Structure formats: C-alpha cells, structure tokens
Amino acid sequence: MLDKPWNNRAWFFVIPVLVFVLFSSIIPMMTVVNYSVQDTMGQNNFFWNGAAWFQNLLDPTTDIGGRFAAALVRNLIFSLVVLCIELPLGIAVAICIPRHGWRVGAALVLIALPLLIPWTVVGTIWQIFARQDIGLLGAALNSVGIHYNDTQDPTSAWATIVVMDVWHWTGMVALLAYAGLKAIPDAFYQAARIDGASRWSVFRNIELPKLQKVLVIAVLLRFMESFMIYTEPSVVTGGGPGEATSFLSLDLVKIALGQVDLGNAAAMSLVYNLITLSLCWIFFTVMTQLEQRKGS
Amino acid sequence: MATITLDHIAHAYPGPSGAEKRYALKPIEHVWQNGRAYALLGPSGCGKTTLLNIISGLVIPSDGRLLFDGQDVTRLPTEKRNIAQVFQFPVIYDTMTVAENLAFPLKNRGMERRLIEARVAEIAELLDLTPVLRRRARGLTADAKQKISLGRGLVRSDVSAVLFDEPLTVIDPALKWELRSKLKAVHQALDMLMIYVTHDQVEALTFADEVVVMKDGAVLQIGTPADLFERPAHSFVGYFIGSPGMNFLPAVIEGRQAVVDGQRFDLGAQYALPAGDVQIGFRPDYATVTASGGIPVKLQRIEDLGRRRLARVTLGGHGLVATLPNDVTLTGEAAGLHVQPGHLHVYVDEHRIEGQRMTEPLHA
Known part of the structure; x- marks a missing residue:
C-alpha cells in the first residue's frame, strides 16, 4: 500500500465531471453572483455596487434585512416543528407496520402513497380540503364551532401547512425507520423477552440505538426539504395571510419575480444557499462525531 | 432449578393448508434432570434449535406438553418461564456498560440494587469480565460480547434452566477451548440445569453429562458420551460421533x-x-x-x-x-x-x- 503510483495525469479523468458541473451549477450560479454585486437603473445598464446588497440584507434594521430575518426565523421554527412531529410519529408508525405476510405490502404502499403525489397536487388537495365553504376539513371544523380560516387567520394557516407537511412526509421517515427495524436480528427481541424487558425498554435499549443511523439520514433529509419548502405553501396560502407563512423560498420568489428586485434577490439567494449548506454540514459532522465517540 | 419434562413434544411449522404436516421436530419424550448438563447434538437443520426454542417458549409446540417440575408451561410466555438463553451471535445492549448489561435481567425482575451488584461482580469474575465492567459494551470484541451474553444467561441464580444455542460459533478456536472449560466449571459451581445445542461433537462430548443426538427432527439416541461411543443406537450416531x-x-x-x-x-x-x-x-x-x-x-x-x-x-x-x-x-x-x-x-x-x-x- 505504501508504494502507490503517483501520477498527476490522473487528474485528466476528473475533467469531464468538472466541465459538467461548470455548466450545470457554476455558470448559472455566477449569474446570480453577478447580480448580487451590481445595481441597475433600467435599460439593462448595470453598475458595480460592491457588498451593499449583502450589508443591507444582513442588517435587520433595514427593510429587506428585517424581512429576511423574519422569514429565516419563521422557516427555522417551521423546520423544528415539522421535525419534532414527523420523527417520533414516523418511528411510531414504523413500529406498528406488520413484519410478515401480505399486510406488509399493503401497509407500505399506503404509507408511501403521499410521497408519490406531485407537490403541486399535494398543495391543491390541501387548499381545497381546507376551504371553509366546500372543503371537508374547513367546513367540518367550522360546523363543530371551531373558528378555522386559513386565508385570514395565521394560526389556521400555520396549522394547515404543518399538518399538510406531516401528512406528506411522515411516510418517508416511517419507511426509513421500518428499514432500520427490519435490520435488527430476531435474537435481540428474543433475548429481551428472556431478560424480561418491557416494551418500552426494548424500544429504548434495542430499537432506538439500532435506528440511530437511519434517523440521522431522516433528520438530514427532512430538515433540508422543510428548510427549502416552496411548492405546497405557495399553492395553499401563497405565504399569507400577510407574511405569516412566507418562508425563505416564498419570500425569495416574491422579491425576485414579484418585485424584480434582482440585487436583493441575488444576495438573498447566496446567503440562503450558504445557510443551508453550513447547517447540513454542522448537522452531519455533529451526528457522525457523536456516533464515533460512543463507539470508542 | 427445575426438572423439565418433554411429554410427547413435537412441532410442525404451519405449511400450506391441506398439505401433509412436515414435522421439524418429531415426537420426543425425555426428562431433563435438575443440575445436569445436556447437549443437543446434530447437523444443521436437525431440529435442535427448535427444541431449544420450545423449552424457552420462543416457539409453541404444535403437539405435546412441556412440564417444569410437573407444572404445565406449554403455553406460558417466555418471560414467565424463568429460563435463560444464550444465542449463537452475541446480543448486547449497545447503550449500556458491561455491568449494566449483566444487571439487566435482574433489574427487570425488580431485584434489590445491592444484591444485583454482588451477583454481577460474581459472574464477571467467573467470566473474566471484571476489568471491562465499566466500559460501554458496543466497543468490545466479538468474543467479549459473547461473554457478556453468556454472563446475562448465567446471572440469574433462580432460573429453571440455562439454554445455549451454539454459543461458541463466533469465538476463535483458542478461546473456544477456554470458554468451554469455563462453562463446565460454571456448571459445577452453580449447579444449574444446562442444555447446550451444538453441531460440534467435541463440544457436546466435553460439556455434557448426557448427549441427545438428533437428525431430521428425530432423536436417535440419548446417552452419556461413553454410551454414544461404545454402543451407538443408530448408524448415524456411529458415523457422526468419533473421528473417523x-x-x-x-x-x-x-x-x-x-x-x-x-x-x-x-x-x-x-x-x-x-x-x-x-x-x-x-x-x-x-x-x-x-x-x-x-x-x-x-x-x-x-x-x-x-x-x-x-x-x-x-x-x-x-x-x-x-x-x-x-x-x-x-x-x-x-x-x-x-x-x-x-x-x-x-x-x-x-x-x-x-x-x-x-x-x-x-x-x-
């Protein structure tokens, strides 16, 4: 192993990938970078603006800075709420899925069903479902005396978006957890029965530790997706009422395409992107290091 | 401590309805005496693990009755049977230390902390686990893990029987020898009924007072190692035991x-x-x-x-x-x-x- 051949020409093999990444990611990204350091007075004339867009964006006392900070906090709360519900719920569902027989297939298909629905369709389903006049959910809630209006009441809007996300994505957590549970050999359960362990103790001492790895993946996937959520709230609430459900993506689209405020939008895109990347990196590093420390 | 009676025990796994039942274990009658060491010996798939799982309650037999000290326990769930079992592959609780692993069966049965500690120390001493007692179990080697499994099987002093399902499969040969004599010593020290499943004749003959030779779900002969060697009741026994x-x-x-x-x-x-x-x-x-x-x-x-x-x-x-x-x-x-x-x-x-x-x- 020590006398590995050392030949820098091997780098040529990487060139096709580099070229591909250049066209697929780097060049489109550079146009955004371009906008983020320039300003325009119209007529397609651009001039250098330095870091002014970024300074504004990161200063919460400015208009755009305040708006960005509010959307960021809103989005973090949303991700946290969604994770706190979907993770335990997904594990609970996975534990209830049968392990043998035809019921396995039936249960898995039913659980995976929401995952197969296009996101705009999910939004549309819930938009109609929540309507107070003809929607089953909205009409039913109001008829039993609960005040529910997702177009005017922020609490209703939030509840709708959260429940919709739980409906849409808990299945994925459940499927991951189910795969993890299936990988636990029967001997562990048999040993636990012989040791007289309670159901809770089996969960706490066998299932949960063995699920750790798939749960790291589940947390990562669910966090990223919920932090970048756009389609469903855009269809159901459009970010409203007011700014109540304007998460980062929604707000970004409003600024870029609604107000055609290219400089602010470009700066926001880049910062948003960096936040996502660094949060994922932190997550992953912390989780894998915890794992290693436990091992030794 | 108990005497275990197999009263016409047999087991057929449920197959396609209408088809003739295929017995994984053909009717067997035997009494396991308290305080003795038995081995179930036979090739893979001969039904020895099924028999073991019937005794521990992980499998409910399709026919016959199982008696512990004369009491019918055929349908009693595992946790109520007071049986300890050690499996082929090490089963440890990852998040616990070695000591907590050993204490687990006792803790679940609500034993007093002071008594638990004393018992854990005693078993750890028997199995040379004392130096690693405070360590987390998941970082240990396969044979240390299997020792923990053995320890969890032996830690309860009031069990009716300790069952071993090919417990030395993952242990390397040098340690195998050592652990086998350790088990034998433990058996003499603790005076328990032990039933040991193996496909290795050396393991069976050195460990057990009496060996049950099985093939294709049927018991061919039950006898002392000398019986099996001198008077094999079935040509398979003659062929399977002894080298050549x-x-x-x-x-x-x-x-x-x-x-x-x-x-x-x-x-x-x-x-x-x-x-x-x-x-x-x-x-x-x-x-x-x-x-x-x-x-x-x-x-x-x-x-x-x-x-x-x-x-x-x-x-x-x-x-x-x-x-x-x-x-x-x-x-x-x-x-x-x-x-x-x-x-x-x-x-x-x-x-x-x-x-x-x-x-x-x-x-x-």
Missing part, C-alpha cells in the same frame, strides 16, 4: 457370525433378526490391521495422525478404516484385519439390534 466415524459393512448374519464378502466376523452373540437391511458396524479404534492373519483386506493408504496411524483398507469393495499399531510395518497390499470381539454391532435398517449372549460356550 464408525465402519459399516453390509452383511449376512448366520447365527454367531456375520458374513461379508465370504469372510466371517465373530459377533460373540446369537442374533435372531427381523427382516431388513443388515449391516455390521465397528469403530476404527477397536479394529487393527496387521501384516498377516485375521480377515484378509487390501491396503489402500496409511494416514499418520502423529499420535496414531490409520489404515484405509478395502474388503470386497467396501472401504474401511482401522488402527495401524505403531509396531506394525506393512509391505505390499495384503493385510489382515482384527476386530475386538464385543465391539462389533449389528444394525437392521440403521437401528442397533441387541444379540443374545450365550452363558455356556457352544463347543466346550
């Missing part, structure tokens, strides 16, 4: 003699045989080959095992193995076979038949 296994030759019985390919073997007893496929069997350990005399055989090759030599010979086209005494030198193919009288057994349809020994010699 027993020699079997198709024979015709004529009174006190067996005729194989025109050659006569003295049986030392009178046989009146039922109809069936007749064979004679003898162990290589009780047969010797010399240069001349005895029954003429053809030498194939000699195997030098260091401490003893074996001669592979043929008699009328049938292969045999016999001991070659160290003072014998063979030249050429011709040799003579001698079988010690009284160590020749007659098998009809693979089952051993007892002959009638005459009290008075035939020709005085």
Whole structure:
C-alpha cells in the first residue's frame, strides 16, 4: 500500500465531471453572483455596487434585512416543528407496520402513497380540503364551532401547512425507520423477552440505538426539504395571510419575480444557499462525531 | 432449578393448508434432570434449535406438553418461564456498560440494587469480565460480547434452566477451548440445569453429562458420551460421533457370525433378526490391521495422525478404516484385519439390534 503510483495525469479523468458541473451549477450560479454585486437603473445598464446588497440584507434594521430575518426565523421554527412531529410519529408508525405476510405490502404502499403525489397536487388537495365553504376539513371544523380560516387567520394557516407537511412526509421517515427495524436480528427481541424487558425498554435499549443511523439520514433529509419548502405553501396560502407563512423560498420568489428586485434577490439567494449548506454540514459532522465517540 | 419434562413434544411449522404436516421436530419424550448438563447434538437443520426454542417458549409446540417440575408451561410466555438463553451471535445492549448489561435481567425482575451488584461482580469474575465492567459494551470484541451474553444467561441464580444455542460459533478456536472449560466449571459451581445445542461433537462430548443426538427432527439416541461411543443406537450416531466415524459393512448374519464378502466376523452373540437391511458396524479404534492373519483386506493408504496411524483398507469393495499399531510395518497390499470381539454391532435398517449372549460356550 505504501508504494502507490503517483501520477498527476490522473487528474485528466476528473475533467469531464468538472466541465459538467461548470455548466450545470457554476455558470448559472455566477449569474446570480453577478447580480448580487451590481445595481441597475433600467435599460439593462448595470453598475458595480460592491457588498451593499449583502450589508443591507444582513442588517435587520433595514427593510429587506428585517424581512429576511423574519422569514429565516419563521422557516427555522417551521423546520423544528415539522421535525419534532414527523420523527417520533414516523418511528411510531414504523413500529406498528406488520413484519410478515401480505399486510406488509399493503401497509407500505399506503404509507408511501403521499410521497408519490406531485407537490403541486399535494398543495391543491390541501387548499381545497381546507376551504371553509366546500372543503371537508374547513367546513367540518367550522360546523363543530371551531373558528378555522386559513386565508385570514395565521394560526389556521400555520396549522394547515404543518399538518399538510406531516401528512406528506411522515411516510418517508416511517419507511426509513421500518428499514432500520427490519435490520435488527430476531435474537435481540428474543433475548429481551428472556431478560424480561418491557416494551418500552426494548424500544429504548434495542430499537432506538439500532435506528440511530437511519434517523440521522431522516433528520438530514427532512430538515433540508422543510428548510427549502416552496411548492405546497405557495399553492395553499401563497405565504399569507400577510407574511405569516412566507418562508425563505416564498419570500425569495416574491422579491425576485414579484418585485424584480434582482440585487436583493441575488444576495438573498447566496446567503440562503450558504445557510443551508453550513447547517447540513454542522448537522452531519455533529451526528457522525457523536456516533464515533460512543463507539470508542 | 427445575426438572423439565418433554411429554410427547413435537412441532410442525404451519405449511400450506391441506398439505401433509412436515414435522421439524418429531415426537420426543425425555426428562431433563435438575443440575445436569445436556447437549443437543446434530447437523444443521436437525431440529435442535427448535427444541431449544420450545423449552424457552420462543416457539409453541404444535403437539405435546412441556412440564417444569410437573407444572404445565406449554403455553406460558417466555418471560414467565424463568429460563435463560444464550444465542449463537452475541446480543448486547449497545447503550449500556458491561455491568449494566449483566444487571439487566435482574433489574427487570425488580431485584434489590445491592444484591444485583454482588451477583454481577460474581459472574464477571467467573467470566473474566471484571476489568471491562465499566466500559460501554458496543466497543468490545466479538468474543467479549459473547461473554457478556453468556454472563446475562448465567446471572440469574433462580432460573429453571440455562439454554445455549451454539454459543461458541463466533469465538476463535483458542478461546473456544477456554470458554468451554469455563462453562463446565460454571456448571459445577452453580449447579444449574444446562442444555447446550451444538453441531460440534467435541463440544457436546466435553460439556455434557448426557448427549441427545438428533437428525431430521428425530432423536436417535440419548446417552452419556461413553454410551454414544461404545454402543451407538443408530448408524448415524456411529458415523457422526468419533473421528473417523464408525465402519459399516453390509452383511449376512448366520447365527454367531456375520458374513461379508465370504469372510466371517465373530459377533460373540446369537442374533435372531427381523427382516431388513443388515449391516455390521465397528469403530476404527477397536479394529487393527496387521501384516498377516485375521480377515484378509487390501491396503489402500496409511494416514499418520502423529499420535496414531490409520489404515484405509478395502474388503470386497467396501472401504474401511482401522488402527495401524505403531509396531506394525506393512509391505505390499495384503493385510489382515482384527476386530475386538464385543465391539462389533449389528444394525437392521440403521437401528442397533441387541444379540443374545450365550452363558455356556457352544463347543466346550
């Protein structure tokens, strides 16, 4: 192993990938970078603006800075709420899925069903479902005396978006957890029965530790997706009422395409992107290091 | 501590309805005596693990009753049976330390903390786990983990029986020897009923007071290691136990003699045989080959095992193995076979038949 051949020409093999990444990611990204350091007075004339867009964006006392900070906090709360519900719920569902027989297939298909629905369709389903006049959910809630209006009441809007996300994505957590549970050999359960362990103790001492790895993946996937959520709230609430459900993506689209405020939008895109990347990196590093420390 | 009775226990796994039931375990009747060590020996898939799981309650038998000290426990769930079981692969609780692992079965049964600590210390001492007691169990080697599993099986002093399901599979050979003698010592120290499943005859014969030999779901013989060696009740037992296994030759019985390919073997007893496929069997350990005399055989090759030599010979086209005494030198193919009288057994349809020994010699 020590006398590995050392030949820098091997780098040529990487060139096709580099070229591909250049066209697929780097060049489109550079146009955004371009906008983020320039300003325009119209007529397609651009001039250098330095870091002014970024300074504004990161200063919460400015208009755009305040708006960005509010959307960021809103989005973090949303991700946290969604994770706190979907993770335990997904594990609970996975534990209830049968392990043998035809019921396995039936249960898995039913659980995976929401995952197969296009996101705009999910939004549309819930938009109609929540309507107070003809929607089953909205009409039913109001008829039993609960005040529910997702177009005017922020609490209703939030509840709708959260429940919709739980409906849409808990299945994925459940499927991951189910795969993890299936990988636990029967001997562990048999040993636990012989040791007289309670159901809770089996969960706490066998299932949960063995699920750790798939749960790291589940947390990562669910966090990223919920932090970048756009389609469903855009269809159901459009970010409203007011700014109540304007998460980062929604707000970004409003600024870029609604107000055609290219400089602010470009700066926001880049910062948003960096936040996502660094949060994922932190997550992953912390989780894998915890794992290693436990091992030794 | 208990005596376990198997009352016509049998088990068939549910198959397609209408099809004839296929028994993974054919009806068996046996009493496991308190304080003794038993081994269930047989090739893979012979039903020994099924039998073990029936005793521990992980499998409910389709037929028969299981009694612990006379009490019917056939349908009692595992956790109420007071049984300890050690599995083939180490089962440890990852998040706990070694000490917590060992204490787990006791803690679940609400034992007092002080007593738990004393018992854990005692078992850890027996299995040489004391130096790692405070360490997290998941970082340890496979054999240390298996020792923890063994420890969890042995930690409860009030169990009816401790069951071992091929517990030394993952242990490397040098440690295997050590752990096996450790288990034997533990058995003597703790005076428990232990049942040990294995497909390794050395493990079974060194560990157990009594060995149950199984094949295809049926019990072929239950006996002490000496019984199995001296008087195998079934030709499979003769073949499976001993290294090399027993020699079997198709024979015709004529009174006190067996005729194989025109050659006569003295049986030392009178046989009146039922109809069936007749064979004679003898162990290589009780047969010797010399240069001349005895029954003429053809030498194939000699195997030098260091401490003893074996001669592979043929008699009328049938292969045999016999001991070659160290003072014998063979030249050429011709040799003579001698079988010690009284160590020749007659098998009809693979089952051993007892002959009638005459009290008075035939020709005085």
